[in-house]
Amino acid sequence: MRxxxxxxxxxxxxxxxxxxxxxxxxxxxxxxxxxxTGVANWEDVSRSGKDYDYFRKIMTKxxxxxxxxxxxxxxxxxxVRDSHGSxxxxxxxxxxxxxxxxRDWSGGPKSMMEGIDETFDAVVFIGYHAKAGTPDxxxxxxxxxxxxxxxINGVSMPEAGYNALIAGSYGVPVVxxxxxxPLCQQVKKLFGEVETVxxxxxxxxxxxxxxxxxxxARIRVGVEHALRRLDQYEPYRLDPPYTLVLKLKDExxxxxxxxxxxxxxxxxxxxxxxxxxxxxxxxxFSFMRR
Numbered sequence: 001m002r003x004x005x006x007x008x009x010x011x012x013x014x015x016x017x018x019x020x021x022x023x024x025x026x027x028x029x030x031x032x033x034x035x036x037t038g039v040a041n042w043e044d045v046s047r048s049g050k051d052y053d054y055f056r057k058i059m060t061k062x063x064x065x066x067x068x069x070x071x072x073x074x075x076x077x078x079x080v081r082d083s084h085g086s087x088x089x090x091x092x093x094x095x096x097x098x099x100x101x102x103r104d105w106s107g108g109p110k111s112m113m114e115g116i117d118e119t120f121d122a123v124v125f126i127g128y129h130a131k132a133g134t135p136d137x138x139x140x141x142x143x144x145x146x147x148x149x150x151x152i153n154g155v156s157m158p159e160a161g162y163n164a165l166i167a168g169s170y171g172v173p174v175v176x177x178x179x180x181x182p183l184c185q186q187v188k189k190l191f192g193e194v195e196t197v198x199x200x201x202x203x204x205x206x207x208x209x210x211x212x213x214x215x216x217a218r219i220r221v222g223v224e225h226a227l228r229r230l231d232q233y234e235p236y237r238l239d240p241p242y243t244l245v246l247k248l249k250d251e252x253x254x255x256x257x258x259x260x261x262x263x264x265x266x267x268x269x270x271x272x273x274x275x276x277x278x279x280x281x282x283x284x285f286s287f288m289r290r
Contacts, residue, residue, distance in 0.1 A: 024074030025121035025227055028172070029099070030112050030163060031063050033084035034129040034139040035179025037199040037215040040207035042139060045084065058212055059084075059127060060091045062178065062199075065216035066126050067096040069223030079120075083112035084127070109283035113163050118170040122230060123163075124223055128179035130186055131158035136202040137182040146289050148269075149247040152281065153238045160187050161236075162282065168235035169278045175226040175233045178219050180207075191236050195226035240276045246288055257288035 033045040036059045043049035063080055070078050078099040082090045087104045095101055102115050110116060116123070130137035132148050142150045143159060150157055152165065160183065164174045174194060177187045181198035188194060199215040201208045210218075226233075248254050248269045258265045263284060266272040273284040 024076040025070070025230060026077040026079075026119055027070045027075045027122050027124060027227065028079050028081065028113075028116050028120045028167070029063065029066050029070075029124045029126060030081045030083045030128075031059065031090060032112070032125070032127040032129065032159070032179075033059050033089060034127065034141075035183060035199070036062055036127040037212045038207070038209050039200075040138065040205075040209075045139070047086065056089045056091060057094065059089055060094045061212070062126050062216055062219055063090060063099075064094075064096045065219040066124050066176070066178075066223045067099045069220040069225075070124070070227055071098050072220070072224045073227035075227065079115050081112065081115055109279045109286060110166060111282065111286065112159065113166045116167055116170060116172065118172070120167075120170070120172045122176075122227055122233070123167045123172055123174045124226075125160055125163070125174060125177045125179070125187075126219065128160050128177060128183050128187075129158070130180060130182040131156065131161075134158075134182045134186070138180045138200060138202045138207050140182070143285070144289055146249050146253045147246065148249055149245075150285070151245045152242050154243075155190070155238065157190065158183060158186050161190050162285075164191065164236035165238065165278050166282065168237040171235050173230075173233035173235045175230065176223050178215070178222070191233075193232050193234070195222050197222045240278075241274050242276070242278055242281045244273045244281045244285060246271045246273070246285065248289065253290070256290065260284055260287045263288055 044055045080099045081102045130140040132142040134140040176195045178197040181201045184196040184198045197218045254269045257271050263271050263273045
């Protein structure tokens with residue numbers, strides 16, 4: 001009897017989680033940490049921080065809320081990409097069984113969007129943050145502390161912007177974003193139609209937060225609502241060729257980045273790179289910002 005029960009459990013798990021099929025949407029969820037509810041300090045998102053283990057649980061729970069919303073909307077396959085720091089933050093054992101998890105970095109140009117392709121129907125961003133230099137934002141930055149501005153074809157972008165371009169290159173729209181309020185305002189300007197949930201606001205260096213359970217409830221409802229209106233969203237695209245203008249913080253980084261093939265120094269601490277392929281641009285960016 002025990003063997004029969006075990007076999008049934010395994011069969012159900014495989015059929016319901018790893019081999020889902022049907023007519024519902026296939027959803028890609030990219031999860032960062034600075035935009036998670038309650039996070040207010042760099043120690044909160046650092047593996048050496050005293051409260052890091054607590055906030056990685058909150059991160060996992062907000063991811064689960066997005067998964068639950070996607071499942072409620074009929075999603076038949078869900079992939080979660082851990083996109084913060086080491087990319088080993090989400091707790092696999094606590095993650096909802098309805099999703100598969102991508103951990104650590106491959107070294108490829110998709111980075112925070114590793115795993116995305118044309119088979120997906122929608123993208124969701126959880127725990128995202130505003131771009132470097134944004135007023136009243138929490139832990140605002142663009143990829144790393146060396147970047148002061150990232151723009152493509154004259155459009156200055158947060159991480160959500162260039163990650164949306166990667167998704168857009170496969171014809172997949174970003175339909176939902178959760179993070180701090182300034183980030184939500186930025187993605188609305190970039191994408192137009194997008195569902196958002198602001199889980200906190202900045203007050204100088206302080207964070208004015210929703211209760212974590214309230215954030216999760218709003219994320220769950222927001223993701224479900226967005227996925228039930230897929231025909232309302234368009235993939236985020238810009239016309240090629242793509243011209244990346246990268247502004248950095250110091251001479252050493254700019255000098256080193258100028259040696260990347262195709263990169264040109266176009267200002268005091270500014271580099272420019274052009275390509276017809278967005279992944280080529282992202283590959284150049286990953287080298288030029290180091």
